[in-house]
Amino acid sequence: MDLTDTPDDIRDSAESPPDFTEWDSPEEVLKGGPTRERLLSVILQLRTPTKVSKIAEKADCDTETARDYLEWFSSMGMTREISGRPVRYERNESYLQWRRVEQIRDEYSEAEIVKELKETIKRIGEYRAQFDADSPEDVSLMDSTEEASVEEVWEALSEWKTLKQRAELLDIARQNGHPSSGGAKVDA
Numbered sequence: 001m002d003l004t005d006t007p008d009d010i011r012d013s014a015e016s017p018p019d020f021t022e023w024d025s026p027e028e029v030l031k032g033g034p035t036r037e038r039l040l041s042v043i044l045q046l047r048t049p050t051k052v053s054k055i056a057e058k059a060d061c062d063t064e065t066a067r068d069y070l071e072w073f074s075s076m077g078m079t080r081e082i083s084g085r086p087v088r089y090e091r092n093e094s095y096l097q098w099r100r101v102e103q104i105r106d107e108y109s110e111a112e113i114v115k116e117l118k119e120t121i122k123r124i125g126e127y128r129a130q131f132d133a134d135s136p137e138d139v140s141l142m143d144s145t146e147e148a149s150v151e152e153v154w155e156a157l158s159e160w161k162t163l164k165q166r167a168e169l170l171d172i173a174r175q176n177g178h179p180s181s182g183g184a185k186v187d188a
Contacts, residue, residue, distance in 0.1 A: 049088035104173040117170040127160040136160040
């Protein structure tokens, strides 16, 4: 079977394919909800400092409303204001990390966190051995494709990066105190 072939058992041949034109666009999904939720959704998607007018446009609200909420989000620590002309905002990664750590602490016992951390570190070790490297950033995608396809190597390196981030969050959640307490980081 060629990679572009569709397996015969993937769907009933009498069944018609879904009509993707009936689905709402991402922009439409954001509309209609409370302004604060729309703005928060936009903020969580920010990757670079962004002007208030652009954030307001993406959240489908006026600029002054966006500015008021963004100032409030900044006072809560969810965003950072980048002063200048024009003022720009970015999401606060440390706030998001703190939220993730708190969610882990709420959902799992300390024993469960330690168990998951051990399993995660074990899997990271397997990737280190597989690629003979300390970090996914040390692996050349092109040099590693002799035994596997580029897609397989890329997927493995992406999972390795995700595991490193998970190990850091689990280690912080395992420790007593706040993530900014200066506790030791796990060497993942």
